[in-house]
Amino acid sequence: MHGWIQESGLKKKKLMFEKEKESIGITGEIAEDSYLEKKYSRSSLYKDALKRLRRNKLAMLGLAIVIALILIALFAPLLAPYDPIARIKADSSLAPSSVHLFGTDLLGRDIFSRVIYGSRISIEVGIIAVGISVIIGLFLGALSGYFGNIPDTVIMRIADIFFAFPYILGAIAIMTVLGPGVINIFIAIGILGWASFARIFRSSILTIKNKEYIEAARALGASNYRIITKHIFPNAFAPIIVYATMNIGTAIIVEAALSFLGLGVQPPTAAWGKMLAESLDYIDIAPWMMVFPGLAIVITVLGFVLLGDGLRDAFDPKLR
Amino acid sequence: MNDNKLLEVKNLKKYFNLRSGFLSQRFSGSVKAIDGISFFINKGETFGLVGESGCGKSTTARVILRLTNPTEGEVIYNNINIFKISSREMFKVRREIQIIFQDPYASLSPRMTVGDIIGEPYEIHSIGNRQERTKKVKNLLKVVGLNPEHINRYPHEFSGGQRQRIGIARALALTPKIILCDEPVSALDVSVQAQILNLMSSLQKEFDLTYLFIAHDLSVVKHVSDRVGVMYLGKIVEIAKSEDLYEKPLHPYTMGLLSAVPIPDPQLERQRKRIILQGDVPSPLNPPSGCRFHPRCPNAQEICSIEEPQLKNYSEDAGEHLAACFFAGKPI
Amino acid sequence: MDSSGNNKILEVNNLKTYFYTDGGIVKAVDGVSFDLKVMETLGIVGETGSGKSVTALSILRLIPQPPGKIVEGEIIFDGKNILDMDKKELQDFRGNKISMIFQDPMTSLNPVFTIGNQLMEAILAHKKITKKECREESYRLLELVGIPDIKRRFESYPHEFSGGMRQRVMIAMAIANSPSILIADEPTTALDVTIQAQILELMDELKEKTKSSIIIITHDLGVVAKYADRVMVMYAGRPVEFSQVDNIFYNPLHPYTIGLMKSIARLDHGKNEKLKPIEGTPPSLIDLPEGCVFRVRCEYAEDECKSQYPPLSEIEPGHFVSCFRAKEFLSGSLVRNK
């Protein structure tokens, strides 16, 4: 209760602070255009954020990695010198050379080509699985935050249960039930990830829900659907973008781990985790089999994390 | 009494129940944000509602708009009890009752252009097509003194005073009969305040508007209001015509409030004897017994802490000057 | 007290504080000069963004640097230029000789320490006394600022206090070392009307008791009328008028002040008195117009105003105005528009 009084006081204070930081008053007639133009250079949250992002070198590195990765995945057939699953017996376990940049594996497959093709699975899993998490998370988070009461309690308690579960263990459990396969990886990782998105979205909604522009829309007769989609979503999206970017990195690691454990992508498809698993017994004789897919995972995850970190700072410079 | 009433609030109550506990959500007390208030607003007039922070002014506006459900009581608009009608009927009524908020920064969605913001009422109520709406919006921008060419700008590209104009334009879009103004100028600089107040009064004449004007600034309320109600801790303690209230306040709280406001006139201030009310505003979670003002009241007697005074008419002429005090009119 | 005396405690000369931002140089304070006398209350008024807070922060050398920088001027306190002080001198000086109360009592108190804790810390920063003496001193201060039930309140946390009580605590901290000057930057804006009155009265009483001076920054012309002895009106980073309070209210000589006086809603005026807002817009502090900064909004502007900035000059004894036409207002040859 007391908190309420304070809050209303605070609100007023904040207002007085921000209020009219740059006051322009006009009466009856219209303010000089040129003047306005100068004073308020056109910008918005997203544009400002982009500007800050550009200045952040690490984030730009992350962005470069992510873009490169997406291009590699898209143009894999053009970039890969060999068929990633074609076995060339004669070439088995070759060390890196000018013919096979990253060497070959036991079955004589070109590791460079397999790493390139492997990016496809990682990107797919990253984007689709996180996409599933985001969609479930947004839906449940919106229900929870906007309507409160019973939906809120139920959804948040379920989210708590998901939180209590270690991510990888959960994924292993689901994969064991569903059986291995790419689609099932999407489902497993997607289902496991929703809780954080729901929480983040719920808390954004809770802060936005009581904003006066929402009340204004309700006073005009706007429906719940309209309020959620037109007023709340656009304003609650920034933290979701940040978290999703970082989460893609996590999803890629989990996929690699599942494939490593034999629960994910099935042979002969090229997947980095699987490649790591295959390399395990030959670390001594063919270390390149492990090094290159390993590096690929590390660089990819780093790229997403750096970008996500940069986005967070860009959206909220005060956080730094 | 007269049939000129556009809006009437009868014994309105709004309690916020506080809950604690994890799953059980136990009831742990209620904030009596408004606790049985009654007033009416005549067509075409401005009714001022003043009081300190947390006394329930905004809650009153929100309940009238049915943005939150009342605990008890009625709001009669144009002979319709708006709590009794279906949400479909309420949707129609919403065209006629609009609101302007205090915070020109929080009351406009930062991701919508001015055109979308002011055009939203038309969209919600399916009025006109795209072109017609754009024309209407541009027209409204002109009415509130903004450049129609700024229709595609975002709110942050405007100053506080200009944003408040945008909020006013949105409220005007559906040609309402009554506008609830929740501290429309409190966040603005004095010179900008004057601009907005002037705009509001010219709009009132032009569109035949009725205002409920909520504020904590007594000078501003005096400047705009025909009649004024004074609230303290969820109750109305005095209602009167503006001149009567400011010249012959009857309730000691009104007197204290008036006395606390310094007048921008140094010589007058030097002569003026001020009474400074002591103490803080009590918590609405457990308001004082009897008259809620009694712990701070210099005139308080024993009865004040036992019995709650009701609003009574003390007018010397045919008018109405209501005060809820056992010793109404006694100077403090 | 007459204006000639040697009882100046603070003198600010041609102070300029700029902020170097991405958008350009913000000339937040651009040539402010004033003085403060012993036991005087000086009011600083002006539109938001006119540089009031930056002026106050400059006096205490609290300007965040970068982006801010005091680029020019002197601030003489007790014969010493504050701008020449080194870190150690400054520390000794802040809170001890001059202290400040901010608008926001919520953010100025640390939520994780008790009120008593923070108050004692403020005292011990400048006094070498024992814990026990310090505690007693704190009780005395809390009593002085009118906090009831002190012993219990001493152990409370800021969130357990109302806004008014918090501001009282802030005042107690500010006067703990009996400073000669108390700067209050909108000390009551966040408070309720009746609480505002309490706090302002308290400050006024304390000023009498401790024989100190007050600089009060406010939007509220009523507060100025009631408490200030002299007033500085600021516009776009510069003082446009500086004089006795009566002059400012009854004989304003700068068009901005004249406009301001006509634009306020007053408790002693009726409903039908039309407000007269100041037309136009304040300039951006980044590229100020040539000549007088108020020129574009001024009803009385002439050609002369375009070419140079009118210096702040003493038009009549003790009445400083920065307007080429101030003399005409004074003599009555130029009549203020209704």
Ligand SMILES: Nc1ncnc2c1ncn2[C@@H]1O[C@H](COP(=O)(O)OP(=O)(O)OP(=O)(O)O)[C@@H](O)[C@H]1O
């Ligand atoms: N949703 C809510 N839940 C709990 N308490 C609430 C809620 N909304 C308002 N209150 C409480 O109801 C009381 C009245 O609040 P209201 O916002 O109406 O005050 P107000 O008069 O508008 O104040 P202000 O001048 O600060 O705007 C306050 O004590 C507030 O804390």
Ligand SMILES: Nc1ncnc2c1ncn2[C@@H]1O[C@H](COP(=O)(O)OP(=O)(O)OP(=O)(O)O)[C@@H](O)[C@H]1O
């Ligand atoms: N840290 C900063 N960086 C850049 N500009 C600043 C900074 N601090 C203040 N300013 C600018 O300096 C100018 C003067 O600000 P100041 O806070 O002194 O205004 P004020 O008169 O106190 O206004 P208010 O009445 O709103 O408190 C403003 O234009 C402001 O934007």
Ligand SMILES: [Mg+2]
């Ligand atoms: Mg309110």
Ligand SMILES: [Mg+2]
């Ligand atoms: Mg300030």
